[in-house]
Amino acid sequence: MIRLASIVGDFEADFLAQFGTRLNGDHLHALAAIRTCRGPASPMMQVQCTGCDHQKLVPHSCGHRLCPHCQHHESQAWLERQMQRLVPADYFLVTFTLPAEFRGLASARADVVLDLVMRCAWDTVRTFSQNDRQLQGTPGAIAVLHTHTRRLDYHPHVHLVVPAAAVDAAKQRWRRKRRTRKGTYLFNEKALAKVFRAKLLAALEAAGVRLPARYPQEWVAHCKAVGAGQKALIYLGRYLYRGVIREQDILACHNGRVSFRYRDAETGRLEKRSLAGADFLWLVLQHVLPRGFRRARNYGFLHANCKRLIVLLHLLLRFDPARFVPPRKLRPLVRCPCCGAVMMVVRTRIRAAPAAAVTDPPVSGVLF
Template structure:
């Protein structure tokens, strides 16, 4: 497996010379963090075995949310929180895509445009849920912003996972949506109608934010809607890119002659493909998806908001849903095992300088 830190080490100088005028502070911070993640230059932790008391040094991860090494535990915790909110309804995955003509504006005004993209996606499904004859109530949704395509090009879009259900706060009713006839199952809302409303809301929001729209942008926008059953797998897919960057190191398959090759799955054919780029360009492809500092990529709305925990629990009790069943198949975070006896190890000291290892070896 080719480590991203080694690619940064090889191409960093060329990358900084070529892209220095395009880099934001968040890009430089991510580059510095990932360069030293779990390397000989990173701080270390001291682990001790509970059985044989042998000790071992473990390098610290950098903790950056764009690093493919890090945040596995955080991703797991996020997924667990979402699965604990599952309700008895068919789930749908909706994807709201920003047209190509607006991507330059999004890049220049990332914090504003990303926020508007998320909020307008939610406002669109919220309005459709309130006006739907079968639902007529308040919706709930989980949204995750992605800025990349499978080829890692700049492609801002919002994934929204929502149950086909609503709560009527006035009549205190729980409603779910069924197929309109026996031949039409797995239907939530018309994707073309969603796209029209989403377009109007986002263009209006951009104008109200005081930003200038481009001279030309398309009349037809793209919104995709598909059924995802109970929603488990859709949440796993979203959680995969939530904290661990846009590429897994196992998909970096070559680094030679100044070129980096990675593989991806084509979204249309579902076939595996490869892409080869100069090393500096590959780093730019990765770093341009680093979000502004403090920006929340994942958000919950409506009755799936964190403030609605008691309401969700009440629904689960009344409707006979056991949230623990959804968590049963999740793999637990593997513990640190002793190399001598195979026992469990615990961390006894953290944030030690790398020189601690050399000092321990010299005195040992």
């Protein structure tokens, strides 16, 4: 398997020479973190055998959310929290896409534009729910921002996992959409796109963001039924904390070019894309979000502050979300090379030692 860190090491100089003027502090921080992840230059932790007291140094992971080698545990923990908030209702995956004319603006003013995209997407869903005859209340939503296509091109869009239900706080009522022979219907896609467009344009102007000279009158929104919701959450959690590309999908790195595979959304077939090493690094690093930006958010009755309400709903509706929680994948144990016993961490964040002093290779699949 070809590591992203090794690609950074091979092409960093060319990348900085070609794209240096387009990089900000967040890009450079991500580049440095991925380059040193679990390598000799990363901080070390000391582990000690519980059987024979043998000690060794193991490199820390970088923990950056763009690094595909890190944050497996965080991704699983997020998914478990969302599964515990499931309610007995039909779920929908509502997607709002930012038009191509706004992508340059989103890249340059990501902290403002992408934040407003997520806020306006939720506000659109809330408005439709409050005006819906069957719901007439505040919905819940789990929103995740994606900035990439499967080809890794810059394509900001936000997904919202929305149950077809709402809470009327004034009347203390729980309402769900009625299921018909054709299934459950949530909202009209064209109407969603129209309202989202109006809300986002107004929000951008209020924030002092200059709009593009030209942009389409008709925007795109999708509303797809996703059953009980767990599969949609698994899909969204897959790329939440583990970068935009899996290292297993990097096929080759030679002759100054990098090749990776992706699955075509229309045909379902695996396709191959190959480009120069510096261009590949920009393809990945253009998806760095501003530090502190929350790309996963909970809204409405699925907000973290509504834990008591969720528990009450589960009790009254006799619904147990535990049956949807996937089995926890335990972190692999570090084994002693001398006796095979389990090694425990005794010290962390040790300043990196000279390369010659680190005799043990990084522990694959372990995150500390």
